[in-house]
Structure formats: C-alpha cells, structure tokens
Amino acid sequence: MIGVFHPGDSLVHRAPALVKLGLLAVAVTVVALQGSLLALGVAAVATALLFLPAGLPARAVWGQIAPILWVLAFAVPVQWLFAGWEAAATMALRLVIAVALAALYTLTTPVTATLDAMQTLLRPFRRWIDADRVGLTLALAIRCVPLLADIVREVLEARRARGAEGSIVALAVPVIVRALQTADHLGEALIARGFDD
Amino acid sequence: MSRIEFDRVSHDFGAEPIVDGVSLSLTEHRVGIVGANGSGKSTLARMINGLVTPKSGRVEVDGLDVARRGREVRRRVGFVFTNADNQIVMPTVREDVAFTLRRHKLPAEDAAARVEATLERFGLTALADRPAHRLSGGQKQLLALASVLVADPALVVADEPTTLLDARNARLVAEHFAALEQQLVVVSHQLELLDDFDRVIVMESGRVVADDEPLPALAAYRALIG
Numbered sequence: 001m002i003g004v005f006h007p008g009d010s011l012v013h014r015a016p017a018l019v020k021l022g023l024l025a026v027a028v029t030v031v032a033l034q035g036s037l038l039a040l041g042v043a044a045v046a047t048a049l050l051f052l053p054a055g056l057p058a059r060a061v062w063g064q065i066a067p068i069l070w071v072l073a074f075a076v077p078v079q080w081l082f083a084g085w086e087a088a089a090t091m092a093l094r095l096v097i098a099v100a101l102a103a104l105y106t107l108t109t110p111v112t113a114t115l116d117a118m119q120t121l122l123r124p125f126r127r128w129i130d131a132d133r134v135g136l137t138l139a140l141a142i143r144c145v146p147l148l149a150d151i152v153r154e155v156l157e158a159r160r161a162r163g164a165e166g167s168i169v170a171l172a173v174p175v176i177v178r179a180l181q182t183a184d185h186l187g188e189a190l191i192a193r194g195f196d197d
Numbered sequence: 198m199s200r201i202e203f204d205r206v207s208h209d210f211g212a213e214p215i216v217d218g219v220s221l222s223l224t225e226h227r228v229g230i231v232g233a234n235g236s237g238k239s240t241l242a243r244m245i246n247g248l249v250t251p252k253s254g255r256v257e258v259d260g261l262d263v264a265r266r267g268r269e270v271r272r273r274v275g276f277v278f279t280n281a282d283n284q285i286v287m288p289t290v291r292e293d294v295a296f297t298l299r300r301h302k303l304p305a306e307d308a309a310a311r312v313e314a315t316l317e318r319f320g321l322t323a324l325a326d327r328p329a330h331r332l333s334g335g336q337k338q339l340l341a342l343a344s345v346l347v348a349d350p351a352l353v354v355a356d357e358p359t360t361l362l363d364a365r366n367a368r369l370v371a372e373h374f375a376a377l378e379q380q381l382v383v384v385s386h387q388l389e390l391l392d393d394f395d396r397v398i399v400m401e402s403g404r405v406v407a408d409d410e411p412l413p414a415l416a417a418y419r420a421l422i423g
Contacts, residue, residue: 006326007326112295112296146330188248189286192246194301
C-alpha cells in the first residue's frame with residue numbers, strides 16, 4: 001500500500017476497487033479453505049495468469065512476493081518435519097497465492113480508490129460510523145509507516161554515532177518522543193488542511 | 198487582499214510570554230516576519246489560521262474572528278509548514294494534492310482537473326504517481342505548497358518554508374513563492390527571501406521591534422542580532 005501502486009490502463013487497473021476488494025476477499029477465503037493440492041496448483045496458475053493483462057513490471061511483482069518466500073524458507077521445512085510434505089506444500093501454496101492476489105490488488109489500485117471503496121462499504125452504517133473519519137484514519141496509518149521507519153533509522157544512526165549500539169533506552173526514548181511530536185505535527189497539518197472536526 | 202488584524206494579542210507557553218501585546222494590521226501583498234528562535238514569530242503566524250489561539254486579544258482575517266470561526270478562516274488561509282514531511286498525508290504525490298479537495302465536495306472531474314493543473318504548475322506531473330515520502334526535500338516542499346494551493350486560498354502563510362532545504366532547492370521554492378498571486382505571510386530566517394517583500398516585521402521577545410519596508414526592517418534585525 002505504501003506507494004507500490006503502478007499506474008496503468010489495463011482492465012485490472014480500471015476495475016472498480018470495491019469489485020477487486022470483494023473478489024480478493026472471496027478468492028483468499030476459497031484458497032484458505034481448499035485442501036486439495038491439485039486445486040491449489042490450478043489456483044496458482046490462474047493467479048499467475050491474472051498478472052498478464054495487468055502489464056506490471058516483473059521487478060515490482062517480485063518485490064511484493066519475495067518477502068513471503070523468505071518466511072516459507074523457514075516455515076516449510078518445519079511443517080514438513082512435523083506434518084509431512086503435503087501439509088507443507090498446501091500451506092506454502094495457500095500463502096503464495098494469497099500474497100500474490102493481494103499484491104495484484106495493491107499494485108493496480110491507488111490508496112484513494114481503496115479509501116473510497118471503504119467509505120462506500122461503510123455508508124449503510126453511517127448512523128454509527130463516520131466513514132470519512134475511518135478513511136482518514138486508514139490513510140494516516142498507511143502514511144505513518146514510512147514516517148516511523150525514517151524516525152527509527154535516524155535514531156539508530158544517532159545511537160551508533162554516540163557509541164550506544166546496545167542501549168534499548170537510547171532507541172526507545174527518542175523514537176517515542178519523536179513519534180509523538182510527529183503525531184502532533186500531523187494533527188496540526190490536518191487542521192490547516194481543513195480536517196478540523 | 199485580505200485584512201489580517203492582531204488586536205493586543207498575547208500568548209504564553211507557561212511562565213514566559215511568547216507573544217506580548219502585539220497589535221498589527223496586515224493588508225500588503227507580501228509580508229515577512231523575522232526574529233531569533235523563541236521570538237514569537239512562528240506563534241504569530243500560526244494564529245492567522247487558528248493553529249494557536251491567543252490567551253488574550255483577538256485575531257481576525259477579513260473580519261472573521263479566528264478563534265470562533267476557525268473553519269471559515271482556514272478555507273481562506275493555506276499554511277505551509279517548515280517540515281513538509283509533517284504535512285504530507287497520502288502515499289503518492291497526486292493523491293496528496295487531491296486529498297486537500299476531499300472536504301471541498303467538488304464534482305470528481307473538476308477536482309481531477311484542478312489537481313492536474315496544480316501538479317503541472319509546480320512541475321510535479323512527472324512525479325505524480327511516485328511515493329511522496331521518497332521525494333527530495335525540495336520536491337516535498339513544492340508538494341506541500343501545491344497541496345495548499347490546489348484549494349485556491351486567498352492567503353498563504355508559510356513558516357520557515359526553506360529552512361530545511363539546500364541552497365538550490367531553497368531558491369527553487371522561493372521562486373515559486375515569489376510567483377504567487379495570493380497574499381503571502383512568510384516567517385523566515387533566510388533574509389534574502391524577503392528582500393522584495395512589501396513589509397517586514399521584526400519580532401524580539403514576543404514584541405514587534407521593527408515594522409517597515411524590507412531594507413530598513415532587515416537592517417534593524419541585523420543590528421539586533423549583531
């Protein structure tokens with residue numbers, strides 16, 4: 001979600017976010033409940049074929065799927081050891097398919113479209129839930145990931161410069177203080193941009 | 198031009214007064230505010246769109262009391278912060294510019310056209326789908342300015358907008374500020390940015406100690422800081 005969207009004009013790009021979210025939810029649920037290796041193999045091929053019309057750069061797709069392969073490199077041998085190769089293969093296929101489908105969604109859907117879709121979904125509940133506020137909260141949560149990553153990176157560098165590499169306090173205190181300051185500043189910026197209710 | 202009125206405005210953060218009985222009437226196209234750290238210049242600027250409410254006195258923009266009608270005032274007053282990172286909310290450049298218009302309830306085509314025109318004006322079209330947090334400092338500050346101006350405010354307040362930038366990016370951002378048709382209030386430590394402004398206010402210990410055209414006002418400030 002954090003800036004991985006790749007603009008394009010394919011059918012997958014142009015499909016409404018709400019439809020894509022619905023299909024994603026259904027597909028992931030079906031894959032999670034499917035125990036047949038053959039069916040999962042077919043699903044894996046179908047998932048791979050879905051990427052073709054999207055015309056996404058292979059590097060961008062690999063960047064989204066590669067992290068789960070690192071997890072599987074550890075999880076599959078453990079699963080094989082305790083539950084057998086079939087259980088390990090089923091788990092691996094389920095995870096790869098789910099991550100690939102989610103990656104297809106995030107690579108072809110801008111965050112604003114996701115927020116609009118969430119707001120549409122929440123509209124029937126507007127008596128109890130402020131859809132605008134939920135959308136804004138989601139946007140801020142997504143925005144805060146790189147902000148916090150930058151803070152942690154800078155504090156780690158400062159800690160190393162001061163020769164306090166092992167100190168948890170030298171990491172936690174400045175990170176928490178700066179995160180709270182950043183939250184204050186972000187709040188001010190939202191007020192200045194008219195989001196003051 | 199808008200009329201910004203400070204009427205015997207005071208504010209403090211604890212024991213020390215940060216703004217101390219300031220009365221000003223600002224109607225010029227471009228107004229600069231200078232002063233040492235802690236002189237109260239940023240607090241004064243923040244009062245213009247209600248980010249800080251004075252503990253005594255009154256701030257008005259076009260006759261609107263900022264403390265009571267803040268939302269209306271903020272529709273007229275755009276604010277650019279020192280650190281653009283704190284102002285960027287959405288993941289990509291285009292989405293962040295468009296974010297400002299979400300509360301304006303414009304028809305989707307009108308909003309999209311305004312976003313594209315604003316991106317073009319600030320040379321951000323080629324970066325429109327890039328992650329905003331991966332831009333350079335200068336590009337981020339231009340994005341922050343674009344995100345403010347897409348709403349077409351009558352007045353833009355900027356709090357040290359070039360402080361965190363290198364010389365080249367500071368010059369680029371300054372050029373965009375210089376080209377603005379909007380009324381402009383800029384707090385800055387970079388005095389050359391204010392050379393061709395219409396009026397410069399010098400703050401010291403929460404008070405206005407000089408208020409004049411740039412040449413005499415900046416000379417007074419240079420004398421003050423030694």
